[in-house]
Amino acid sequence: MDDWHDPAFVRRWDAAADRGNPVRREHLDILMACLREVCRPGDAVLDLGSGSALVASRVLEELPRTRVVGIEPSQPMRAMADERMRRLGLDLVQVAGDLRSPDAIALPADKAQHRFAVAIAVQTLHTLDPDHQRAAIAWVARHLAPGGWFLISDRIAVTDPPLFPAFRAAWDRWAAVYGTTDPVPADLAAHHRLEREKGDRPLSLADLLSALRDAGFAAQPLHVHANRALVAGHLPSGDDHHPR
Ligand SMILES: C[S@@+](CC[C@H](N)C(=O)[O-])C[C@H]1O[C@@H](n2cnc3c(N)ncnc32)[C@H](O)[C@@H]1O
Numbered sequence: 001m002d003d004w005h006d007p008a009f010v011r012r013w014d015a016a017a018d019r020g021n022p023v024r025r026e027h028l029d030i031l032m033a034c035l036r037e038v039c040r041p042g043d044a045v046l047d048l049g050s051g052s053a054l055v056a057s058r059v060l061e062e063l064p065r066t067r068v069v070g071i072e073p074s075q076p077m078r079a080m081a082d083e084r085m086r087r088l089g090l091d092l093v094q095v096a097g098d099l100r101s102p103d104a105i106a107l108p109a110d111k112a113q114h115r116f117a118v119a120i121a122v123q124t125l126h127t128l129d130p131d132h133q134r135a136a137i138a139w140v141a142r143h144l145a146p147g148g149w150f151l152i153s154d155r156i157a158v159t160d161p162p163l164f165p166a167f168r169a170a171w172d173r174w175a176a177v178y179g180t181t182d183p184v185p186a187d188l189a190a191h192h193r194l195e196r197e198k199g200d201r202p203l204s205l206a207d208l209l210s211a212l213r214d215a216g217f218a219a220q221p222l223h224v225h226a227n228r229a230l231v232a233g234h235l236p237s238g239d240d241h242h243p244r
Pocket of ligand 1: 052073077099100
């Protein structure tokens with residue numbers, strides 16, 4: 001089981017974040033391109049499961065006039081994020097919060113009034129069970145300003161047994177092209193066993209899009225590669241001739 005509260009586990013995860021997931025770099029590049037397009041100076045970005053601030057530090061470096069609020073329940077992750085912020089001379093507002101009980105998350109007081117322009121969730125939602133994922137998405141919708149964006153990069157479920165050989169082929173190709181060393185499961189049952197062992201509970205792409213739409217977002221995938229998807233959600237702005 002991935003233990004996000006274990007200092008040794010999170011240090012290993014931080015050091016290898018790109019290695020097991022060759023799509024991460026591409027997703028982060030696209031996510032940053034989207035933020036450059038939609039963020040205005042002074043906007044606040046909410047980072048769900050901000051971890052060791054690998055993503056938040058990139059947002060703050062490339063868009064220095066944004067403010068980033070990270071929600072992260074793991075103390076060792078928050079300590080690593082503090083260390084990274086100090087080293088880079090950046091300022092991340094960290095909130096010790098758990099997305100399984102989002103209404104208990106103590107967001108900075110000014111955000112209760114002004115709300116966020118963008119929320120991001122990179123490899124976070126799949127750590128929650130499906131009902132908590134849907135509730136977290138609905139909670140995000142309530143904390144975004146009109147016209148706000150929600151960008152999600154995450155695992156998606158492999159749902160159809162007959163399609164499994166195509167996924168295995170894609171993962172074998174990752175190993176050949178990117179040198180990934182994660183074991184490639186022999187069949188769908190083995191894939192689901194690995195997910196259970198890690199505590200991963202990804203939604204299918206269809207369910208992720210439905211959860212976003214149920215929460216009021218227009219939603220479409222921006223990039224899908226095997227079981228990794230980057231999805232964009234956008235709330236109506238009331239002025240969609242001039243989208244953010
Ligand atoms: C795979 S890491 C991703 C970290 C960061 N988003 C990144 O991409 O660098 C998953 C993160 O989700 C956090 N997480 C796990 N359960 C959570 C929960 N219930 N609420 C909020 N975050 C959670 C973990 O502590 C961890 O920092």
